[in-house]
Amino acid sequence: MAGRWSAAGGWVIEAIVLDDRPCYRVSRRGYLVGDGYCYHLAELERLLRRHGIGLHDLSEDGPPAAPER
Numbered sequence: 001m002a003g004r005w006s007a008a009g010g011w012v013i014e015a016i017v018l019d020d021r022p023c024y025r026v027s028r029r030g031y032l033v034g035d036g037y038c039y040h041l042a043e044l045e046r047l048l049r050r051h052g053i054g055l056h057d058l059s060e061d062g063p064p065a066a067p068e069r
Contacts (some may be wrong), residue, residue, distance in 0.1 A: 005058040
């Protein structure tokens, strides 16, 4: 599971694996929003909607940058 999306206002949604379960980590300007983790797309949609954002407002970011050596 990999992916990263962003929206205006500093919103970042990342697809991650937490405790062996895929989920979405939701942050705004570097801080987790609410409990910060959504395990279902419907949860993510509800969380964003409470803040006036729809899934259609998200834009997919490129793959994460490789760490510098």
